[in-house]
Amino acid sequence: MNILVCLKQTFDTEAKIELKDGKINAQGIKNIINPYDEFAVEEALKLKEANGGEVTTISVGSDQTQEALRQALAMGADKAILVEFPNSDEHATAKALAKAVQGMEFDLILGGHVAIDDNSGQIAIRLAEELDLPQVNVVTKLEINDGKAVCTREIEGGVQIVETPLPTVITCQKGLNEPRYPSLKGIMQAKKKELKRIGLEELGLTVDNKVEILEVFLPPQKEAGKVIEGEAEEAAGELVRLLKEEAKVI
């Protein structure tokens, strides 16, 4: 069973984000595999361990994105592809991915259901459309039997179980698995595994971004909490007044 995993490199969840010249200042910030994509890598590795086959990770990004691909190789993926196309928007990224996987043999495409940086959650969906494949999103449990994928997904107030034929696109949600730490062997061997870099020209793709980012700004600073002193009755009265007049929520 051959699996493709789409992954994105994002800022570390604990990184302190600062802006410089209207952009996020990447200097000194640690990068990681988008955590939801890490679930996808882990799931692919588990399926490979159970059924054999090959796991190929693919990312659209810049030179630096190699780190994330190497990390996936260290975890146990077999091959990696970097499509060199920095700063692409969702439309362009999906087009590039679709073009890059054309002609490849696969049973399953896995990805995170959203990336923690821009929260747009579009890539896998768009990719499935581009490839004309079925898709199941926000999956917390995945079983593969007889050429079919049985997926459990959380929906408002319950769970839904969906079955789809392979090949298919599935996006992963927290709860699906617990990603492994790469072993020492994995880390030391990652460098020796194939990481193919392809440019847009080589792909024979011309595509432009459709989205233009107009402004990037940080959320307003959280103000210190307020403690209301006094007897319960008095304090409750003051609380109501503040909620009405200051917070304007009632």
Add this chain to the structure above:
Amino acid sequence: MDFTISEELQALRYNIRGFAEEVIEPKAQEIEENDKIPEEIIEQAKALGLFGMSIPEEYGGTGLNLLERCIILEELGRTQNGFSSLLGAHTGIGSTGIVEMASEDLKQRYLPRMATGELIGAFALTEPNAGSDATNLKTTAELKDGKWVINGLKHFITNGPVADVITVMAITDKSKGARGGITAFAVEKNFPGFSVGTVEKKMGLKGSYTSELVFEDCEVPQENVIGEIGRGYANALKILNKGRITLGARCVGTSNKLVELCTTYAQQRIQFGQPIASFQGIQWMLADMATQTEAARYLTYRTAWAADHGDPVIKESSMVKLFASEVLAKVVDMAVQVHGGMGYMKEFPIERFYRDARITRIYEGTSEIQKIIIANRLLKEFKVDA
């Protein structure tokens, strides 16, 4: 001279730090209280291959060189040090003898299972009357009916109670003493006549056990001699020599963690209406801590690198052990000072680091012994003929 760290080594550091901070650190308090490293941490460390880091690939390990191992131990030094002591003893002094000096047969017999962590290693040189003066061993091994029979008592042996295979130093020829009279043996815990004595109650390194090992007519097959008969003392020195570099790396890791903890705390703790970090008295401590740590780091890595390139680094590895452990002592003392009363409380990690730091100037050769080694080398290098 090129000080850049390869991508691979950066990935190694990144992943081990993740393991140290996400898996071990949250359990540090629990380890301190129970004096036990939870089984799931040990299991996960095995799965990562940490127990096999120093064992060559052909025997199932990862065969990392010293520099790579220093990166791992530096990162582990940032968290609970009982774990790094256990692992350090297994991957260092507890297995180096078998890896570097043992026969092919012994390697085949022990290394693959040591690499997975199924068998735990230990190194037993010290005795009640042979500490710094390691040549003063009383434990003897006599060849009787085709078997070596060991009698004696070892003490202060890290991993003693949990070890499966122990590199044991014993006198095989009293008349020759350290010059040809000591031999190293690979002793299995279930060899007849072997038992674990008192397990010591220690100041720190919780979860790592140190005990007596008792040999009463303990029978050891002839093929379990490590290296040549009579070469035991020279081999012990070689084993300890490398251990000193990785121990230095552990000290650097702890020191560095303390610099981070202190710099953060000093900005958060308000006294006299301002963060204590704004006081020059505190800033000078932070600057001293960071500078000394950095100096220890470069000495450690330079020496590891030189050893990996075939340099014997006898003087230098003693310098690493001496300097890095003395730096840690100063850094951890200042760390308590920066934290004030909080630094004395078990609720904060500083107190644990303070206790764990103390041993690094003692085991694997005290600071005084390191200075003797360094001075002896100097006196040889610059010998003036009388």
